[in-house]
Amino acid sequence: MFMVIKIKKILVPYDATPSSEKAVKKVLPLIEKHDSKILFLSCVHDKATFGFFKTKSDKREIAKEKKKAERHHERLKKEAAKFGIPSSSKIIKSDLESKSIIEYAKDQNADLIVMSKSKIGTHAEKMYYNSTVDAVFKKTPCPFLYIP
Template identity: 80%
Template sequence: MTIKIKKILIPYDATPSSEKAVKKIFPLIDKDCSKIIFLTCIHDKATFGFFKTKSDRKEMEQEKEKNKKYHERLKKEADKLGIQASSKIIKSDLESKSIIEFAKDQNVDLIVMSKSKIGTHAERLYYNSTVDAVFKKAPCPFLYIP
């Protein structure tokens, strides 16, 4: 019995850990039936007023443009390997919630993530990882890349 994984979601934030997740999953993909979706959540910073300032909007747009370049590179790498890929950049106030909602909305079959190393004991105790939060509430199977 084989499992058909049609849609694979890779939350991508251009960190070494998200790069590792991409590199490790590429060889495992069934090129004939699987599609990768790269998702970047741009943190929507809270403001003290009721509206965003011009500099807030400019910073958000710069972040979006930077991430578009990352996504284009990832899609080219996937294309070279014969893997169908798409990408989405969204604003988010809580990345884990946005990833989970996106996975539900898109009927994703697998979420693939890796997380950065946490240094001190105190960080391990109090660090609320996006990866951990997604793992706990994922609407589909979750693959953690150590």
């Protein structure tokens, strides 16, 4: 006996790295002929400050990152449209991206999260690098597809 899982909403976190580009490029052709919607999520890193308030330069930097993410999302939506895939996107401020991705997946009732991660070079990086992909995988609220 087998079970068929209907995948309606696919979350692809996007941070403009080659690994997130790879995840987008691989997932679009896979879902082209299915009745699925793709959700793009970008987290603008909300850096911790030593004081109790953000400076003007902190606010400008966040606004600059958000504007850049908006341009990326417009391109991603056009790319999805080429495959006939409906899409939506969200840009959020976050101090811990993995937590934000998990919360968004729960809020949107995502059926699948698709991610890829950057190559880590040295042994020391492998020991100390806490990957967002690994953190999401460990606490994912739905199936997870890793694109190597």
